[in-house]
Amino acid sequence: MHSDNDNQQGDNALTELWQAQPTNTIDVSEVKKSFNSERVKQRLYILIDIILLLPPLYLLYLAWGEMTFAARALCLFMVVTAVPLVMYQLWLRRVAAFTKDSQTLDHLQQFTHQIKNNIRIAFITKHSAWPAFIVLPLFVVERHFAGALSPEKWDKLIIALPIASIIVIVWGVWAHKRQQRFEAQLAVLQSMADKRGH
Template sequence: MNSNEELSELWQSQPVSDVDIAQIKQDFRGQVIKQRCYMLLDVLGMLPAILLVWLGWASFSPLAAGMLVGLGMVLLPVVGYLLWLRRIAAFGSASTTTEYLHQLTRQMQNNARIAWLTRHSAWLTPLFIAVFYLVMFVRGEMTPDRYPVVAGALLGMCCLMAVFYRWALLRERRFTRLAKQLAAQQRNSVS
């Protein structure tokens, strides 16, 4: 027996773990449901802001209303982009392991992009709100009794968003690492 035959025999004698197809399908279905729920939340998340502007329109100065409309015009494409990034997991279908692995790799890359957006929204949101209230303060459109309330809300939001930023950063790193691992696994399985 030569070394190739010995190696082949050793390889053939290795234990093989069975793939639980039912579990994979269940996990896949769970991802589909989760991503569809996230998509619904992305869209519904716009409703409170729209209602706030709609119901409080008369109380806003033209500048404040313009800033809020401008923010809305920026956020609509961002929400559209989030929905586009989630589409693979929400509406994809994979019939083979290779297709599933490819789809999972693409979704991990998209999840890293979503985490990147989340991370940057964590510092942009308090910045926008601070600028908004600073403009209102400078223009005299905010009464002095509101200063402590606004300052407290901004401080609380900054603390919350710092935690949110860290969480998104860790998610971005994790999804990037997973995407690279899956891509390497795909390359290795092809060669």
């Protein structure tokens, strides 16, 4: 999870920038600075997305031969849904991450485009949380019928499942708040674009 303070400071800076602009002037240098900061963030997020995706896929590859049919089906379902979503998020991050700087680049337009994509990413993140409430119980049921749950493992599950549920809820709430923050940021950027157009 990324720093809420950093995001809040960025939002405040944009709001102050917007409010401080005369009707027909936009400080493009400040927008450029914000866009360059977003570029660094998006490149870092791309790296994190890839790093977080590879270990589970490798572990799945190692354990595949020992899994039951039901466990394979469940894991395959997760991969088939998760991998395309991650690839889509990487695609959405491309605007800021890989746009080359130039004299003619409209930083305000590009920054606005990336914030729109950030809203989509936050929306995906938010809705990637609740399926865990289906997948986790299914996994427990599969392990139970496979005879892989000893009394000791049940004791651990009784502790682990509520903790996992709390993490999932916090994850969903955090993603929802990020989406709202990006929507507010988008409104500021669009207002700046309207001023610039006038």
